[in-house]
Structures are given as C-alpha cells and as structure tokens.
Amino acid sequence: MTELIEQAPPTLAEQARAALGKRNLVLIGLMGAGKSAIGRMTAQALGIPFIDSDHEIERVSRMSITDLFAAYGEAEFRALETRVIKRLLRSGPRVVSTGGGAYINENTRKHIRRGGLTVWLKADLDVLWERVNKRDTRPLLKTENPRQTLENLMNARYPIYAEADLTVLSRDVKKETMVEEVLAAITAARPRT
Numbered sequence: 001m002t003e004l005i006e007q008a009p010p011t012l013a014e015q016a017r018a019a020l021g022k023r024n025l026v027l028i029g030l031m032g033a034g035k036s037a038i039g040r041m042t043a044q045a046l047g048i049p050f051i052d053s054d055h056e057i058e059r060v061s062r063m064s065i066t067d068l069f070a071a072y073g074e075a076e077f078r079a080l081e082t083r084v085i086k087r088l089l090r091s092g093p094r095v096v097s098t099g100g101g102a103y104i105n106e107n108t109r110k111h112i113r114r115g116g117l118t119v120w121l122k123a124d125l126d127v128l129w130e131r132v133n134k135r136d137t138r139p140l141l142k143t144e145n146p147r148q149t150l151e152n153l154m155n156a157r158y159p160i161y162a163e164a165d166l167t168v169l170s171r172d173v174k175k176e177t178m179v180e181e182v183l184a185a186i187t188a189a190r191p192r193t
C-alpha cells in the first residue's frame with residue numbers, strides 16, 4: 001500500500017528565501033529605521049549571513065564612525081563606505097544593512113542597485129527621533145537642533161530612498177512583526193523593470 005506523505009506548506013521564511021535566490025538583500029533608510037536590528041533578525045530567519053556596513057567600516061578602519069568623521073571628514077567616510085559596500089555585495093546571498101547615507105551617495109547607490117534587492121525601512125519623524133535621541137553615536141546629528149536636522153535629512157532623502165525595490169513601514173511594533181513584513185515583501189516582489 002502506498003503511504004501518503006503529507007508535506008507541510010513552505011513557511012514564510014522559506015518562501016522568501018526561495019524568492020531571494022542568489023541575490024543579496026540590502027536594507028536602506030534613515031538613522032534609527034531599524035536597518036541593523038531588523039537586518040540581523042531577517043538574515044537569521046532566512047538562514048543567510050548578515051553584515052552591517054557601518055560595523056564593517058569600523059572593523060577595517062579600526063575607528064568608530066564618530067572618530068572617522070572627526071579625523072577625515074564626511075567625504076572620506078563616503079569614499080570608504082562605497083568601497084566597503086561594493087566589496088560586501090560581490091558575493092551573496094547575504095543581508096547587508098547599510099549606513100543611513102549610503103544609498104544617497106550616487107556611486108554607492110549604483111553598486112547597491114546592481115548588488116541586490118533593496119528594502120527601504122520607512123519611518124516617520126517621531127519614531128526615528130524616539131530611537132536616535134538616546135545615543136550620540138551619529139555625527140550628522142551633532143547639531144544645535146538634532147530633531148530639525150533629522151527632519152531636514154528626511155525631506156532631502158526620502159525621494160531617493162523611495163527608489164528602493166520594496167518599502168516596509170518601520171514603526172513601533174514588535175521587531176518580529178517587522179521581520180515578517182520584510183519576508184512577505186520579498187515573497188511578493190516583482191522583478192525590477
């Protein structure tokens with residue numbers, strides 16, 4: 001007698017993994033959007049490696065981002081960021097969380113768009129501010145009115161982040177919920193035109 005073997009339907013993570021294929025998943029968005037936190041958990045769910053470009057920059061330069069900005073200025077930081085991200089995206093699949101300004105730099109954006117499927121974690125000002133005002137590790141926010149600076153960055157950058165393949169709304173829900181929404185977005189992704 002033939003035995004009936006019931007196969008469990010693929011989980012959301014398995015569906016997303018299949019949809020991603022050999023591509024990298026690249027998280028973009030402003031400071032505090034959750035790129036590092038959600039990126040790490042998404043990689044775990046997908047069973048692929050995770051790398052954070054800010055951490056990688058700090059590792060290769062043996063300096064903190066704050067010290068890099070202070071010693072060499074933003075332009076040098078951006079040049080290093082471009083080189084690091086280009087290298088990180090050379091092999092895949094992996095989840096790469098980028099620094100907030102990476103996708104805004106034209107050269108880095110070119111590498112990111114070639115290097116994988118992009119997800120913009122989009123958050124409103126209150127959510128971002130609530131998260132970033134607790135730490136002073138972000139050199140661009142060392143201004144007289146950091147909340148206003150963050151708002152100015154939103155206005156300047158959101159039209160550019162909007163070019164991402166996928167957008168997921170980052171808000172005050174459980175991180176696990178955010179990960180599920182990222183996985184669902186990957187699963188539903190249409191090929192780029």
Ligand SMILES: Nc1ncnc2c1ncn2[C@@H]1O[C@H](COP(=O)(O)OP(=O)(O)OP(=O)(O)O)[C@@H](O)[C@H]1O
Pocket residue numbers: 029030031032033034035036037038054097098099100131138171172173174175178
């Ligand atoms: N859904 C969430 N709910 C609550 N807290 C969150 C959520 N997502 C992220 N956070 C928290 O917000 C803070 C900022 O998140 P994270 O460092 O991942 O942002 P980021 O986008 O990587 O920022 P940056 O560009 O500065 O590296 C962290 O303390 C993180 O744990």
Ligand SMILES: O=C(O)C1=C[C@@H](O)[C@@H](O)[C@H](O)C1
Pocket residue numbers: 030031054065098099100101102137138139140
């Ligand atoms: O938004 C930005 O331009 C930055 C965000 C951080 O992730 C770091 O990459 C750095 O502080 C610059």
Ligand SMILES: [Mg+2]
Pocket residue numbers: 035036037052054097098099
């Ligand atoms: Mg980060």
